[in-house]
Amino acid sequence: MKMTGAKMVVQALKDQGVEVVFGYPGGAVLPIYDEIFQQDDIKHILVRHEQAAVHAAEGYARSTGKVGCALVTSGPGATNAVTGLTDALMDSIPIVVLSGQVPTFMIGNDAFQEADTVGITRPCTKHNWLVKDTADLSNVIHQAFHVARSGRPGPVLVDIPKDVQFASAQYTEVKKAKTSHYQPKVKGDADAIERMVELMETAERPIFYTGGGVINSGPAASQLLREFVAATGFPITSTLMGLGAYPASGDAWLGMLGMHGLYEANLAMHDCDLMINIGARFDDRITGRVQDFSPKSRKVHIDIDPSSINKVIPVEVPIIGDVGHVLEHALNLWKARGRKVNKDGLKKWWAKIEEWRKVECLRYRNSDTVIKPQYALERLEALTKGMDRYVTTEVGQHQMWAAQFLGFEDPNRWMTSGGLGTMGYGFPASIGAQVAHPDSLVINVAGEASWLMNMQEMGTAIQFRLPVKQFILNNERLGMVRQWQQLLHGERYSHSWSEALPDFVKLAEAFGGKGIQCSDPKDLDDAIMEMIRYDGPVIFDCLVEKHENCFPMIPSGEPHNKMLLGDAQATDAIQGKGAVLV
Amino acid sequence: MSALQIKKGSSKHSAYDLRSHMSEVMERHTLAVVVDNESGVLARVIGLFSGRGYNIESLTVAEVDHQGHRSRITIVTTGTPQVIEQIKAQLQRMVPVHDVHDLTVEGQSVERELALLKVAGTGDKRVEALRLADIFRANVVDTSLESFVFEITGTSEKVDAFADLMRPLGLVEIARTGVAALSRGPQA
Numbered sequence: 001m002k003m004t005g006a007k008m009v010v011q012a013l014k015d016q017g018v019e020v021v022f023g024y025p026g027g028a029v030l031p032i033y034d035e036i037f038q039q040d041d042i043k044h045i046l047v048r049h050e051q052a053a054v055h056a057a058e059g060y061a062r063s064t065g066k067v068g069c070a071l072v073t074s075g076p077g078a079t080n081a082v083t084g085l086t087d088a089l090m091d092s093i094p095i096v097v098l099s100g101q102v103p104t105f106m107i108g109n110d111a112f113q114e115a116d117t118v119g120i121t122r123p124c125t126k127h128n129w130l131v132k133d134t135a136d137l138s139n140v141i142h143q144a145f146h147v148a149r150s151g152r153p154g155p156v157l158v159d160i161p162k163d164v165q166f167a168s169a170q171y172t173e174v175k176k177a178k179t180s181h182y183q184p185k186v187k188g189d190a191d192a193i194e195r196m197v198e199l200m201e202t203a204e205r206p207i208f209y210t211g212g213g214v215i216n217s218g219p220a221a222s223q224l225l226r227e228f229v230a231a232t233g234f235p236i237t238s239t240l241m242g243l244g245a246y247p248a249s250g251d252a253w254l255g256m257l258g259m260h261g262l263y264e265a266n267l268a269m270h271d272c273d274l275m276i277n278i279g280a281r282f283d284d285r286i287t288g289r290v291q292d293f294s295p296k297s298r299k300v301h302i303d304i305d306p307s308s309i310n311k312v313i314p315v316e317v318p319i320i321g322d323v324g325h326v327l328e329h330a331l332n333l334w335k336a337r338g339r340k341v342n343k344d345g346l347k348k349w350w351a352k353i354e355e356w357r358k359v360e361c362l363r364y365r366n367s368d369t370v371i372k373p374q375y376a377l378e379r380l381e382a383l384t385k386g387m388d389r390y391v392t393t394e395v396g397q398h399q400m401w402a403a404q405f406l407g408f409e410d411p412n413r414w415m416t417s418g419g420l421g422t423m424g425y426g427f428p429a430s431i432g433a434q435v436a437h438p439d440s441l442v443i444n445v446a447g448e449a450s451w452l453m454n455m456q457e458m459g460t461a462i463q464f465r466l467p468v469k470q471f472i473l474n475n476e477r478l479g480m481v482r483q484w485q486q487l488l489h490g491e492r493y494s495h496s497w498s499e500a501l502p503d504f505v506k507l508a509e510a511f512g513g514k515g516i517q518c519s520d521p522k523d524l525d526d527a528i529m530e531m532i533r534y535d536g537p538v539i540f541d542c543l544v545e546k547h548e549n550c551f552p553m554i555p556s557g558e559p560h561n562k563m564l565l566g567d568a569q570a571t572d573a574i575q576g577k578g579a580v581l582v
Numbered sequence: 583m584s585a586l587q588i589k590k591g592s593s594k595h596s597a598y599d600l601r602s603h604m605s606e607v608m609e610r611h612t613l614a615v616v617v618d619n620e621s622g623v624l625a626r627v628i629g630l631f632s633g634r635g636y637n638i639e640s641l642t643v644a645e646v647d648h649q650g651h652r653s654r655i656t657i658v659t660t661g662t663p664q665v666i667e668q669i670k671a672q673l674q675r676m677v678p679v680h681d682v683h684d685l686t687v688e689g690q691s692v693e694r695e696l697a698l699l700k701v702a703g704t705g706d707k708r709v710e711a712l713r714l715a716d717i718f719r720a721n722v723v724d725t726s727l728e729s730f731v732f733e734i735t736g737t738s739e740k741v742d743a744f745a746d747l748m749r750p751l752g753l754v755e756i757a758r759t760g761v762a763a764l765s766r767g768p769q770a
Contacts, residue, residue, distance in 0.1 A: 122626060123633050127677040130621070147677055180618075182677050307671035310664060 006031035026073025028100025054084020059432025075113030090419025142177035151184030188321030204345030212241030213279015248407030263361035292559035394450030424453030703752035
């Protein structure tokens, strides 16, 4: 069928199963917007900034497991998308960004709103394309979706000059599209899997260390993981990205590991004799000082991306493949070999872990007069637990507290910027998640500074009646920056306070939403319930303790067993059980 | 798979496996990368090297299969064994990359580089330049009464040696192609 390039874009998106596009129009994408106007199959969500379009697409992708899609114009539209693309690359989120470009005959002439979009986005996409001929366009879009979702997922960009949108050519259907030779391996090597199972049968102090790869592999992978953990009785910890793959209420759950992870999780990682890394990448927030990382263990690493293997930490047993495939194979093999584990070893190992748990590393000193951020999240957890809930976060202290104090029972329920650490991610991501799940409770746990970075999206939330809850832990500080300045820079608080903050209640009202402010711990439960019950966007301005630090903490460059348990426990715990650790 | 992806029958297989993965020894490897000849592909490969801080000692690229739109990029790089493995894995996962061959470990290979050298001079120096060129089997591809342009083909070391000899004899300019390399034997 012959059609214009603009029509092809819409047709290809439909054929790829796209239901929602987050975007912002401009001169170089007008033909595509004209086509969007003339159809009802694809819903377009008009954001207020292109960065938010990409983060919203990420939130949509992460909460559904589908590919997210964003549409931006040339020049500034494309450059504004760069942060979102980089964020998606670091966290392996499948998104397709379509950008307009000046007409082919003007490329290179410094035309109005021209930017070298494929040049700029080359290092922050899995792959990108500049389509110079309408005849290639539909094929390239199909290929883009294939690349975004195959192997280790990630962002791709298709740059479409305006004349290519106007010209007509033959449309290529999905099944006839050349998806190139790009076919990453999903099945793990059988010998390596057998080696892993052998190690599991004899290990005295094993641990599963899981990451976002389990979530990316799909719900079946999380199910297999749960079965494997239940059958073996091995303890399990997860990175920030992998929360929810194994339920927080599960018996074997140690909590998150890493720089602000739980004491028991980090100590277990340090002292284990068998580490099974499933879909995680030994990020520096996890390993601390690499020379001292888990010195006594043999390591297995399951990852779909060969470049993750031995990048940071050398492993004895690399298994390249999709987590779901590898776990299924391994589980069947382990069962067939007689379901063996080292029972005595495991019993002692769990006893050791129980000792670490007694440290109660998340303990904090509560207050009757001021809302502690930890308390706010504990109450949010208590009051929303069991609800059909999706949580996004911004970046900073609140993000770490959210990871520590909120429990996730299922995958795809927790969306946070892990690799890139993008302040301003959470609000648009909550919009993307809410678009995908209109009837669910979507909460963005935010800090006031991060939230202000994309606050313009209140307009989007109001326009599309997206009842996202912006739960802002307002300490009038860049809390994590302030914490590092206190601990590492001689308490010189250089530019880490939020001066001239808006009145968040009035701000919400100005946009047509609801604002709630709470400063008294006694009012907190009622205020949270009011937020949940309100049918519309809410900005919840939770005024919290201004100088609370986030603990536990592995200081940069230190190994896992050098955790700081924090000033909250300084009087009792540090002189007692924790004294040896600090 | 072993992270090394060594071909069966490779003569250096065992030695490669024996070396310490975390060794700090810098190694020099010649990689042959077969890519789709699409616009920007060279920028992708170079961007990978600069973005991740890898070294490029030499790089050559040209289309080798016009119908299949394939180009072959030959890269000489240095790094610790861990870095070399990373480079290969990072190249391998790029969408337009079809194949990555580490010619340094996949059995024996031949490497050649072509260089053009302009040597200006008269009298004894001119005669000596011509005599040395003959020893190195360099061809004269251009001449004037006070200059030659020599064409020399060989390993990079041979080109270096020839250039060093030409320097006192009036070397004014040199153009080198960088290394092209193929594995020995019948297989691709």
